[in-house]
Each structure stands twice: as structure tokens, then as C-alpha cells.
Amino acid sequence: MPVKTLTIDGKPVSAVEGQTVLEAAQDAGISIPTLCHLDGVSDVGACRLCLVEVAGVSRLLPACVTKVTEEMEVRTESERLKRYRRMILELLFAERNHVCAVCVSNGRCELQNLAVAQGMDHVRFAYRFPPYEVDITHRMFGMDHNRCVLCSRCVRVCWFIEGAATKNVAGRGADARIITDLSQPWGESETCTSCGKCVQACPTGAKFHKGSTVAEMERDRSRLEYIVTAREKKQWIV
Amino acid sequence: MAQQIKIDPVTRIEGHAKITIQLDEGGNVANARFHVTEFRGFERFCEGRPFSEMPGITPRICGICPVSHLLASAKACDQILAVDIPPAAENLRRMMNLGQIVQSHALSFFHLSAPDFLIGWETPPERRNVFGLIAAHPELARGGIRLRQFGQEVIEHLGGRKIHPAWAVPGGVRHGLSEAGREAIRAKIPEAKAVALKGIECFKEVLKTHERELQVFGNFPSLFMGLIAPDGTWEHYDGRLRFMDGGGNTIADHVDPQRYDQFIGEAVEETSYLKSPYYRPLGYPGGIYRVGPLARLNICRQMGTPLADVELTNFKSMGWGAVTSSFLYHYARLIEILASIERIERMIDSPELASKQLRADAGINRREAVGASEAPRGTLFHHYQVDANGLIQRVNLIIATGQNNLAMNRTVTQIARHFIQGPEIPEAMLNRVEAGIRAFDPCLSCSTHAAGQMALDVTLIDAEGRVLDRVAR
Ligand code: SF4
Ligand code: FES
16 A cells, blocks of 8 residues: 655645545644545535645645645645635525524434534524425434525435435525435335435434434434444444 | 612613593593503414424513413323323422412512502602612511522422423423422421511511501492302312402302303403403493402402411402502512412422322324413413414414403502692602502513603593693603
């Protein structure tokens, strides 16, 4: 396995060819904010929160889908990156209806945590207040489109870990939405195995255990990791 | 360390209480109206939400009595599940409501109202507030603050937070009372009880010199309504509805709150965002009724705890059949504080409070449900309709302040009649109107104005609709 050497924030780092900048940084103990990235499933670069600066490249690159190259110089912190990350978060909040105070994931939400970590104290854009509905037709789970950030983590775990291919993304741009099968109520899905992986994967309060009340939605991501580790490394440990 | 506390009334100008006084041809006060202009839109934006979120959403209506909405909402949700919640969960919810009554009533009496009658009506507003009270009656003021704290701590130990605890859930509660919490509450009961008794003693002194207030502060016959235990004991969490007339006769009894709309109609007036509920059989506005401490004490036979029962006997002697002066809301409030503390004391040693069996589970078994409980200010109804999956389709909330709306108008009219003798609004009337409204402890931001002066905007109108005088402060 050829090894690449690069620097991240001035620190010399060696990585295996084919690794992403995000993986290399994580191995070196350098944290980069992410939202659509989920350990165990492939990356799609949907949220752009992991943007980093690479010397010699004028535009910003998403660390989760950028492969390491020899002598690459990566910067994960700068004023410009801060500005962009804040703006991305503000746009996410303005896009749908995120009301943390009464959300099932309050206090345990990746979006909320990111906003706190990036110092987002207000939103400069006009809220869109789209009229989205809640689907609680499933016996065990619910989906609130108001809180979805379209990271597609649920879709990827459904396709690539469970293999059910129940969840999908329909529509484009701001009108994109997560659907079940051919856009039908979740409770009527013929492919859903009710495994709950999508609920474990969701970073916000969009997918939840039915009946959850404010701040009650606890997720256990280690269960997903357990399955992936067992499958890929044949090790039944987390 | 020197500390400066500055309260600027201008920042709270939004909460102006608007009052219109209408004169008749002879130049006498015909009627007065208290308009509530605050926004009421909660019912609409709950539509489409899963019902299980309602106990988390509705407490946001109010920062003063969130617990009341939490409990009424959780009770409505229990009904949707069609379950009897575990007994321990019911007792824990009861305890939280008692804590809520103590803290809210203490705020109303010691912080907001006591300065009026203990420091003196004519004292300038800079000194007629809780800070003035601290200077003039340090022991009582401090006691009042500690009493409120006690109530808040009961809520906090149970719910994990002082305001907006998302603790009561459909089917029960999330967790019991910890041993440390139990200890902390138990330790503070003696002091709380002493302060409550002191407050009562002090208010009885006040009564001796407030004959006029007793007569003109909303002293009129009206109906009274509240929840009551099966044996006629004071109730605050569950029970059935009782309606009583101004002469103390029970006119409807053991009414299941699920059927409230057969007995309570709601009139919507153009001039106010508050709906004005009335007793249906008597129509609008004849079916005017009062809720809250005064009503609850009028309808009950006993408080069910020894010290409070002694006071109840004394309270009942102040009226014939029913106690009708709104000024005595204050006395009723103090008695309820005492009863609540006594009840907390009685419950605090029960091993049940640490039970692990606290939440009943079920699916959607009813499409329509009503949750009712007694908020500090009066009976609170949460009425929900859900679809087959449990998404909210319709919400109706009947809040205490709304139910007292007609009575507050009557009170302001009575005070205006007493003080207005010409085309002007006399200064002396403003303070009295303010206090008259405060007796009801309405849950409006203006009523919690701690700066000692309620933001008032009073307009005097003659029979032809011409504005004669207008005073805003
Ligand atoms: S439902 Fe959750 S996991 Fe799925 S796309 Fe939306 S935010 Fe991501
Ligand atoms: S984590 Fe890289 S784009 Fe979302």
C-alpha cells in the first residue's frame, strides 16, 4: 500500500493512498466539522461543512470526498473557512423549520452541536418556513421533514448496510425530500424491514422513535459501527 | 459588592393593558373593558404535529405557569392512549403541580400585589414594588422570595429544570424523585410553612383597613367553577367540574371535563384576543363565572389538610353562601399555598416517589380527548383531536385568564364607577384598576410588571363615542 505524506495545519501526516483528507485528519487527531459523513457508509459530499483549504487550489474542497495526494498542504482552520461554515449552517437552519426548544433531539442534535461549535448565534437569512408534514404512519418510527437537512445518511444506511433500498431522495434543490419506496407513507412500505438503522443514522430530529417527546431521542451510532466492523473486518466488536 | 438592579418599564411597553371606559348619556360609567391584545396563535401552529410532542410544545405558551400546560397536555395525551397512568406517576405529577401553585401564588402575592397594600396605594411607584417591600418589610419580602424558590425547587427536583421541564409525557412521567431531591424538599418544608402562615396573618391585618377595597374590587355575585374531588375536597390535578352560583348553590356537579363544551361556551370579541368563556345554560354574558383560587375555595367543602382547613373556615365566613369579593383572591391564594405545602409534606416520605414504574405505553386509542387540571390561575383545558396516526388535527385551549375575562371587565367597571365622576380619568383610579386586575393574577406580560407599575392605557368615551380623556403610563 503506497503511503502519501502531506501536512495538515502544518503538521506532517502520512496516509494510505486512497484515503480521504478527512480520514487522514481523523487518524492524526485533527477534527474537521462534518454533517453528512457517517462512519461505515460511503461519502457523498452533500453538506459542505467539511470544506478545507488546499495550497494551490483556489476553491475550497470537501475533506470527506477529497483523496490525499503527495505533498498536499491542507488547512482546516482559517477566517474564510469559519465564514463559510457559519453561512452553510445558517442556510440549513433557514431552509426548513428547526425549532430546537421543542425538538425530540434537543441537546443531542448534530446540527445544533455544530451551530454551537461554530458560534452561530443568529441567522442572517430569511427563514423559508416551508409547510412540510410529519409522517408517523410507521408502527415504530416517525419522519419529520421540517427537520431534515438532506444529508442522505438514512438513504445510505438503508441501501448499503441494510440493503433494503427503501429510502430515497426525490426532487431537486430546496424541493428535494426523503421518500419511502415510490413516495408513499412509511407505514405502507413493502420494502422497509423496520430495522431502525435510518433512525440511528439521522443527525437531527428528522427521524425519531414514535412517541418520543422533547429532547428524548437518544441514538446509538455504535450499533451501526458494530455491523460495519463485523461485516468488513469479520470482527464482532465495536 | 455593590449591585445595581435597574428595571426599565419602557422595555415592557408591549404589554400595555388597554382599558376603555364607556360613559352613558348621564355621564356615568356604563361599562369598562379590559382588552388583551397579545397574540394568540398557539392552537394553529400545533396542527400537524405528533400528539406526543404537545406536552413539550404547549408549556412554551407561558413562562410563568408552564407546568400547568405540561400537565393538562400530558393528561389529554393519556386520554388519547386511553390508559390509566401508574399511581406513582400520578402522585409525582400532583407534587409538581403543588410546587407550581406555591411558586406562582408566591410571586403574585409577595412580589406583585403586597407592595400595593403593605407600602400604601399612594406611595410613588418607584417605591411601591418588591424592592420597596424589601426595604419596608425585609423579613416578609425575603420570606416571599424564599417561598417562591421552594416551589421552584420542587419543580426542579422533579423535572430537572425550573422552567419548561419536558418531564410529564403521554402515559406518565420520565423519572421519579431522587433521594437527594426528596431530602432537599423535606428540609425546606418547615420554613415554607412558616412563611405561608406569616403571609396569612399579615393579610388579615390588611383586611382590617381595606374595607373599601373589599367592597369595590370586583365584589359581585357570579358563578364559580373548578375541579373538585369526589367527596368535595379541594382538588388541583384531577376530579370533576363543579359550578356554583353567587349564593353558594351548586348548579352543576360531577361534570366530566371531557364534556366541558356542553357547559362552557366561548364568545369571541372583536376588541380582544382572549376568548370569553361563559356558562352555557345561562348564555352570554349572563353566564359569567370566575375560576382560580377564589372559585376553588368557594366550591370545596374542605382543603383536606389541618392548617389550611382552619383558614378555609375563616375564609368562608367572609361571604354568604359564596365569597364574592375579588379582593379575597389574595387570601384564597395564601390558603392554597399553605394547603399545597401541607400536601407536599404528607407525600414526601412515600417510597412510591422513587418508583421505576412510571410510564404506561399504548397506541392511539382515542381520536379526541380533553385534559383538564387546575393551574394557579384557574381551570385549564387542553382539547385535542388527532388522526389515526396521532397527528394533531385540531386544538382548543381554554385558559384561566380567558375564563376570568368577563369578571375582570366587571371589576374594572366597578372600580371606574367608584372613581370617575366627570369627563376625566383621576390619577387615583389608575392604581386601583391596576390592583383590581392584579387580584386575578392574569397571565399577561403586563401583569407581571415587576417595576411596580402596570403599563396602562385608559380611554374614556362618552355616549356618542367621543374620546373625552386618555391616560397612558
Ligand atoms: S432524514 Fe435525517 S438522515 Fe435522512 S436525510 Fe434527513 S437529516 Fe439526513
Ligand atoms: S461531511 Fe463532507 S460534505 Fe458533508
